[in-house]
Amino acid sequence: MKITTLTLIAALSLGVSSAFAVETYTLDQLLALSQTSNKGVVAAQAGVDAASAAIVSAGAYPNPQVEMMYGRLRGRQAGVQEGSAPSFSLTQRFDYPQQRALRQEMAERGLDASQAGLHAFYADLASRIKTNYYGVLRRESELAAAREDLAMMKQIHSRARLRVEVGEAPRYELIKAETELLTAQKNLQSAEYRVNQAKAALRQQVGGVLPPEFALTGTLSNTVALPDLAVMRQSLASQNAELVQRRMELERANLSVDYQRSLRLPEVAVRATTTREPDNNVSQVGLVLTIPLWDRRRGPVNEAVAQSVQARNAYEAREFELGQELESAYRQLEITQAQVSALESGIVREAESALAVAEAAYRFGERGILDFIDAQRVLRNARNELIAAQYEQQMAAIQIERLLSMVPATGAPLSGQNPAGIAATSNEPKQP
16 A cells, blocks of 8 residues: 555656646747747738739739710701610720830839848848847856855855854854845846746747747857858848848839830720611721820829939948948957857856865865855856857857848758858757
8 A cells, every 4th residue: 555655646746747847949949930920920921922913913904994875866857767876885905015014024023022021031030039049048047157156155154154153253254144145046036037038038039839938958158150251241232131122122113214204105095986876887996095295204203213213322321231230240259259268268267266266265264255255256257257258159140140141940041052151050068
């Protein structure tokens, strides 16, 4: 009976632990989920569908116009037969081949711009998800450091209390240790709140398919290969989806100028009419010309020219701005890589060694608690600086990927190639 009870308790505890198991996600899984659950993707895709429908509209032929008139014929002289005199007419307007081709080219440029806009949305969504993903990893690293600080402060507090009780140290050391312990507890609580806040922001970007409670796999210490700035500058105009979209809009605006000028030509339509009189049938066929005598479309043409100039200037200005943003992100990546290297190889290790020396000196009574706490505080600050530098390094790499419009979850740019040579960051911890 005792074995059966223990078995039942173990089974119940196993069931409870499995019921509260938290699902773990990688960065690639989050990117894949966002493409199916984010409502902005559906809206952006609808814009592409609308642009595709505009091509069909641009290639449609004009509809014929049918007129039916009914009347009566009454003679004013004797001998004229009276009766109903209905008439029927059919008018078919024709397009000039040049106008039709321009409309179709404008619609095709609109589709290209919409597709580039969809690609830009994918790249921006991937950038936001990666930013929040590494934001969660940063907050979790800070939480782990806060827990380590709290455990160390508990040891310091218990050691200080023991030394005060046996009379080896003044009571001031215990008061100082209690103050630092309360500060560590407060920092731990704040770190937990920041982790929950970062996870909520990540869930907002991915969509409702991500459960409220989840865990992430990955590390902030992923190495980022430094790309070549000259190569990235050369490929920026062809790889950045926003520039591609603006270039397609510029071409569409130029085509619009030609289309508005082509509308100055007279409109041509064929008209066929038949009239049935009581004693006669009258049939007529002719042409209908709309002569641009008073309206030479000066206003629409000037408006299209102004829009073309505006699109060109906007494209050139944005191209310059993106070039500066790319260089700024590149320099930021260089700075953060130098900071991470300095912190990992020197500052953090020196702080750890100083803490070990201060702990040993405090244990043997050679130093006071203030030296121990100061060494611990120096290590805490150096470790937090390392976490922040690793996070900023990932942010600089994400900014470069966004400027090159990397395809989500694959790391490929707009053309399907990677001319910049930037290495995709790994989501797995580095092997020692």
